[in-house]
Amino acid sequence: MKGMHLAELNVARLRYAPEDARVAPFMRALDAVNGVAERSDGFVWRFVADTAAGDVPEETGDPRLIPNLSVWEGVAPLEHFVWNTVHRQFYARRAEWFELLEGMHFAMWWVAPGEVPTMEEAMARLAHLEAHGDSDHAFGWRWLEEAQLWRTARCDGVAAE
Numbered sequence: 057m058k059g060m061h062l063a064e065l066n067v068a069r070l071r072y073a074p075e076d077a078r079v080a081p082f083m084r085a086l087d088a089v090n091g092v093a094e095r096s097d098g099f100v101w102r103f104v105a106d107t108a109a110g111d112v113p114e115e116t117g118d119p120r121l122i123p124n125l126s127v128w129e130g131v132a133p134l135e136h137f138v139w140n141t142v143h144r145q146f147y148a149r150r151a152e153w154f155e156l157l158e159g160m161h162f163a164m165w166w167v168a169p170g171e172v173p174t175m176e177e178a179m180a181r182l183a184h185l186e187a188h189g190d191s192d193h194a195f196g197w198r199w200l201e202e203a204q205l206w207r208t209a210r211c212d213g214v215a216a217e
Contacts, residue, residue: 057166059169060166060167060168060169061100061127061128061129061130061166061167061168061169061171062127062128062129062130062131062134062164062165062166062167063125063126063127063128063164063165063166063167063173063178064124064125064126064127064128064134064162064163064164065123065124065125065162065163065164065178065179065181065182066123066124066161066162067121067122067123067124067157067161067162067182068121068122068124068150068153068154068157068161069118069120069121069122069154069155069157070082070120070121070122070153070154070155071120071152071153071154071155072120073119073120074119074120078152078153079153081149081152081153082146082149082152082153085142085146088142089142089143089146090102092137092141092142092143093126093137093141093143096133096136096137096141097133097136098128098129098130098132098133098134098136098137099126099128099129099133099137100126100127100128100129100169101126101127101172102124102125102126102127103123103124103125103126103175103178105123123175123178123179125173125175125178127167127171127172127173131200131202131203132202134164135203135204135205135206136205138205138206139205139206140205159186160182160185160186161182162182162196163178163181163182163184163185163194163195163196164194164195164196164197164199164200165181165192165193165194165195166192181193181194182194
């Protein structure tokens, strides 16, 4: 949407406690992958919590739940980060480290430049998407006509939201 930024929330639940050796490769790479995001063209902002230290948002209440909340200048920069950087390698290995969630785990919505979404708002938008499907209030990749990379670059042939 012209003149707006794109907010995204991705929620994943670790199979094991953050300090467990079975998720160590993911936990060790988390700062580096987030650093790639922060240096990416079109990156605006991201929620920062020390999940390794058990610093989890009150809205999740679960030390194994890792929410990723960020804002991007638009669809293309977010798609580029997700599918054309080191992030894609970790996405491909997600089954090793994360449980398959029963409900929705990913939502996007438009925000005005300078607007910083709260985790509470993000979780509410995710719940709205779960309850009502794609709408202007919250949506997945399919809702965005300009989103193209997700259609061809998905890992393991898994349909993206």
